[in-house]
Amino acid sequence: xxxxxxxxxxxxxxxxxxxxxxxxxxxxxxxxxxxxxxxxxxxxxxxxxxxxxxxxxxxxxxxxxxxxxxxxxxxxxxxxxxxxxxxxxxxxxxxxxxxxxxxxxxxxxxxxxxxxxxxxxxxxxxxxxxxxxxxxxxxxxxxxxxxxxxxxxxxxxxxxxxxxxxxxxxxxxxxxxxxxxxxxxxxxxxxxxxxxxxxxxxxxxxxxxxxxxxxxxxxxxxxxxxxxxxxxxxxxxxxxxxxxxxxxxxxxxxxxxxxxxxxxxxxxxxxxxxxxxxxxxxxxxxxxxxxxxxxxxxxxxxxxxxxxxxxxxxxxxxxxxxxxxxxxx
Amino acid sequence: xxxxxxxxxxxxxxxxxxxxxxxxxxxxxxxxxxxxxxxxxxxxxxxxxxxxxxxxxxxxxxxxxxxxxxxxxxxxxxxxxxxxxxxxxxxxxxxxxxxxxxxxxxxxxxxxxxxxxxxxxxxxxxxxxxxxxxxxxxxxxxxxxxxxxxxxxxxxxxxxxxxxxxxxxxxxxxxxxxxxxxxxxxxxxxxxxxxxxxxxxxxxxxxxxxxxxxxxxxxxxxxxxxxxxxxxxxxxxxxxxxxxxxxxxxxxxxxxxxxxxxxxxxxxxxxxxxxxxxxxxxxxxxxxxxxxxxxxxxxxxxxxxxxxxxxxxxxxxxxxxxxxxxxxx
Numbered sequence: 001x002x003x004x005x006x007x008x009x010x011x012x013x014x015x016x017x018x019x020x021x022x023x024x025x026x027x028x029x030x031x032x033x034x035x036x037x038x039x040x041x042x043x044x045x046x047x048x049x050x051x052x053x054x055x056x057x058x059x060x061x062x063x064x065x066x067x068x069x070x071x072x073x074x075x076x077x078x079x080x081x082x083x084x085x086x087x088x089x090x091x092x093x094x095x096x097x098x099x100x101x102x103x104x105x106x107x108x109x110x111x112x113x114x115x116x117x118x119x120x121x122x123x124x125x126x127x128x129x130x131x132x133x134x135x136x137x138x139x140x141x142x143x144x145x146x147x148x149x150x151x152x153x154x155x156x157x158x159x160x161x162x163x164x165x166x167x168x169x170x171x172x173x174x175x176x177x178x179x180x181x182x183x184x185x186x187x188x189x190x191x192x193x194x195x196x197x198x199x200x201x202x203x204x205x206x207x208x209x210x211x212x213x214x215x216x217x218x219x220x221x222x223x224x225x226x227x228x229x230x231x232x233x234x235x236x237x238x239x240x241x242x243x244x245x246x247x248x249x250x251x252x253x254x255x256x257x258x259x260x261x262x263x264x265x266x267x268x269x270x271x272x273x274x275x276x277x278x279x280x281x282x283x284x285x286x287x288x289x290x291x292x293x294x295x296x297x298x299x300x301x302x303x304x305x306x307x308x309x310x311x312x313x314x315x316x317x318x319x320x321x322x323x324x325x326x327x328x329x
Numbered sequence: 330x331x332x333x334x335x336x337x338x339x340x341x342x343x344x345x346x347x348x349x350x351x352x353x354x355x356x357x358x359x360x361x362x363x364x365x366x367x368x369x370x371x372x373x374x375x376x377x378x379x380x381x382x383x384x385x386x387x388x389x390x391x392x393x394x395x396x397x398x399x400x401x402x403x404x405x406x407x408x409x410x411x412x413x414x415x416x417x418x419x420x421x422x423x424x425x426x427x428x429x430x431x432x433x434x435x436x437x438x439x440x441x442x443x444x445x446x447x448x449x450x451x452x453x454x455x456x457x458x459x460x461x462x463x464x465x466x467x468x469x470x471x472x473x474x475x476x477x478x479x480x481x482x483x484x485x486x487x488x489x490x491x492x493x494x495x496x497x498x499x500x501x502x503x504x505x506x507x508x509x510x511x512x513x514x515x516x517x518x519x520x521x522x523x524x525x526x527x528x529x530x531x532x533x534x535x536x537x538x539x540x541x542x543x544x545x546x547x548x549x550x551x552x553x554x555x556x557x558x559x560x561x562x563x564x565x566x567x568x569x570x571x572x573x574x575x576x577x578x579x580x581x582x583x584x585x586x587x588x589x590x591x592x593x594x595x596x597x598x599x600x601x602x603x604x605x606x607x608x609x610x611x612x613x614x615x616x617x618x619x620x621x622x623x624x625x626x627x628x629x630x631x632x633x634x635x636x637x638x639x640x641x642x643x644x645x646x647x648x649x650x651x652x653x654x655x656x657x658x
Contacts, residue, residue, distance in 0.1 A: 004489060022473065025543050025558060027400045028464075030373040030471045035364040042357040044446045045414040071356045085374040085459050121538050130374060130448075130459035135357075140358045144351065206632060213356050273397045322499060 018114020040077035061103030068133035069197035074214035077135030145229030148211035148271035164262020166192030195266035204283035233300035333410035347443020369406035387432030397462035398526035405541035406464030474558030475539035477600035493591020495521030524595035533612035
């Protein structure tokens with residue numbers, strides 16, 4: 001038995017509300033944006049069985065928020081607030097809601113944003129969460145996918161493939177992780193369940209990147225998008241791409257291709273002019289965000305060339321396609 | 330077989346995108362707000378079987394948008410744009426998507442707003458739509474639920490109960506509508522499927538209302554909320570409340586109570602000081618929004634008194650509660 005909407009809002013969501021939300025006691029939020037800033041808006045919806053499995057409620061909340069924060073980060077935006085809509089099935093109980101709100105609370109504090117409003121509905125079946133997140137950038141300074149130029153160096157934050165490997169672990173799919181220790185497998189699962197949005201890097205992206213985006217549908221496919229947005233092509237040197245512990249250093253072309261096209265990395269891919277690269281790396285270091293050079297934008301309109309020590313790698317797919325009916329659960 | 334997300338965005342949603350959406354070719358939208366304005370944000374999620382039945386796709390799109398526009402209207406905000414997330418089940422095909430986009434297109438033109446972004450996911454089961462809508466008000470002038478004072482006159486736009494009666498028609502629930510002509514029944518169903526957000530009234534609300542909100546959970550319960558927000562009580566004179574054709578003039582207390590607590594009217598309830606009432610009515614007339622005085626804010630903290638020609642009406646429920654598991658479909 002789940003409490004009704006008003007009781008849920010009172011008990012779990014009202015304590016999370018920010019100033020512009022009027023205690024969730026009105027029908028809308030008000031947001032005043034400083035005159036020299038503009039608002040950056042992004043929205044993502046996640047559903048059980050598609051974007052998460054039977055994960056703990058707090059990590060589901062964190063994932064719902066963080067996939068949006070990752071978009072903001074890739075655009076150079078500083079988080080401000082979010083609205084949250086949840087479709088709750090009957091198996092959701094008070095303990096679940098408590099943990100869900102707790103996940104939101106932790107991340108609001110960590111990433112400096114507030115709940116501004118929302119909607120709670122009851123559905124007979126599938127748990128589903130929709131977040132629209134707001135951030136700010138100095139006026140006209142949002143970092144786009146366009147703007148990259150041939151010769152720009154390509155950087156990636158963190159590592160690639162950990163989330164995809166984590167999903168494979170959860171789904172008991174065979175792979176090198178089958179022989180990993182529990183601790184190593186737990187690490188991969190945590191990467192899938194709770195991505196690490198690179199919000200701290202936003203100011204450096206505004207200052208030094210010609211183009212950027214967050215990687216959510218696989219590195220190679222998203223690199224295609226950034227290059228296309230910038231009317232360029234790209235080369236990724238696969239041996240440079242940081243892979244998760246236990247998989248790093250692999251020379252298994254099939255595995256590397258799989259990790260570089262797996263989805264949900266939620267890392268930032270950025271193009272930086274060579275003359276600014278040292279300062280970009282330095283700025284990233286100052287905010288503790290690991291960045292690695294993985295390739296280069298080049299002239300042309302071809303899809304991204306993926307090479308390993310100079311040898312082209314072939315790919316069975318370029319991007320991770322989510323939620324084909326029945327893929328998960 | 331439904332097309333994949335990228336094909337859906339290309340074909341159906343890109344043509345709807347506004348300037349700040351960068352052709353839906355980036356990961357976020359950018360919104361610059363004039364320095365003398367602030368942003369009003371609201372969000373609502375609707376699901377098949379809960380908020381709509383097997384309605385035509387264009388009316389589903391319109392309803393998803395309009396329930397949000399109604400919130401903006403009640404706050405005095407002028408529509409600016411929206412983001413849209415859709416969870417699509419396998420029975421959705423190209424014709425459905427075409428009609429859905431067409432419903433959005435019509436309403437974007439009519440209400441002057443643009444698509445700013447969105448997310449499309451595929452789910453095995455339930456069609457669900459989440460909209461976050463944006464409007465603007467002059468800084469600090471959003472109309473709140475608070476602000477009403479004892480003595481303020483209460484006004485409602487349009488009529489009350491048509492949507493609830495329309496749902497009863499669709500669900501074949503017995504009532505006076507059972508004897509209505511097809512045309513009368515179709516009118517009620519249309520009120521349920523495609524509400525009429527009172528966006529044109531927004532400037533008059535800012536100018537003349539002390540408090541306002543849109544009526545989505547039933548007139549009586551929402552009047553409770555406005556009165557509580559204003560630390561007042563309220564009296565509704567039921568005989569003044571405009572009811573739909575065929576039901577107007579009814580003296581059936583049970584029917585009247587049912588209509589005044591039915592949900593999804595999406596009309597605006599406003600409190601106006603008596604000395605401003607004539608100018609408010611005049612301003613509403615100039616924008617062709619029918620408004621009717623239905624009661625008064627009074628001192629106290631009791632729930633709304635509903636009276637019919639001076640005699641109290643009793644209520645079995647005060648508000649329409651949506652989506653208790655299994656209520657619809």
